[in-house]
Amino acid sequence: MSADLDQNPSPADIAERERENQERKAREDAEQAQLPYKWTQTIRDVEVTAPIPSNIKGRDLDVVLAKNKIRVAIKGQEPLIEGDFPHAILVDESSWTLETTPTPPGKEITIHLDKVxxxxxxxxVVTTAPKIDVTKITPENSSLSDLDGPTRAMVEKMMYDQRQKEMGGPSSDEQRKMELLKKFQAEHPEMDFSNAKMG
Incomplete structure (x- = not known):
């Protein structure tokens, strides 16, 4: 009986979960707003931007992009970003540029990080920064269609499993096991499966 309740949450449970999600999102947004940079990501790469005083030139910057760490600073000042990445990057495919911004007038460093x-x-971006909840990321379909076949299938499976988990349903692997067990039961009616455990 309790399993049915978990799979069919009441409107009050759904409202409570939605309220918790909104509070978590507001907290997450506030934490991210405190960072001296902004960042976005796709499944393939990470884009980081940070405002720089307009009198600064490229040679005044100290930028280090390594496989597992980053340092971005104006020479002689505290770093804007420094620390270890949560996952490795392809250094040869990653880059940075310093551009003039019209509004507000000034400059901005843009760092492109290509994920391994x-x-x-x-x-x-760095392991010392506040985390975002990656389970709430919904990639654009256009980004998914850019992926090669096996990668796209894996991402779609991960997204499906995440949705199933949120709704209290079985993951695709659990569904496959149940289907295999049903098929095996049909092929072997003489066997007793009443105490069979899924695992």
Whole structure:
């Protein structure tokens, strides 16, 4: 009986979960707003931008992009970003540029980080920064269609499993096991499966 309740949450449970999600999102947004940079990601890469005083030139910057760490600073000042990545990057495919911004007038450093693992969302740019909840990321369909077949299938499976988990349903692997067990039961009616455990 209790299993049915878990799979069919009441309107009050759904409202409570939605309220908790909104509070978590507001907290997450506030934490991210405190960072000296802004960042976005796709399944393939991470884009980081940070405002820089307009009198600064590229040679005044100290930028280090390594496989597992980053440092972005104006020479002689505290770093804007420094620390270890949560996952490795492809250094040769990653880059940075310093551009003039019209509004507000000034400059901005843009850092492009190419992920090694193209099926992993990053919870933060550096491990010392506050995390975002990667389970709430919904990639655009256009980004999914850019992926090659096996990668796209894996991402779609991960998204399906995440949705099933949120609704209290079985993951695709659990469904496959149940289907195999049903098929085996049909082929072997003489066997007793009453105490069979899924695992």
């Amino acid at each position: 693992n193209k099926v992993e969302w990053w919870p933060h």
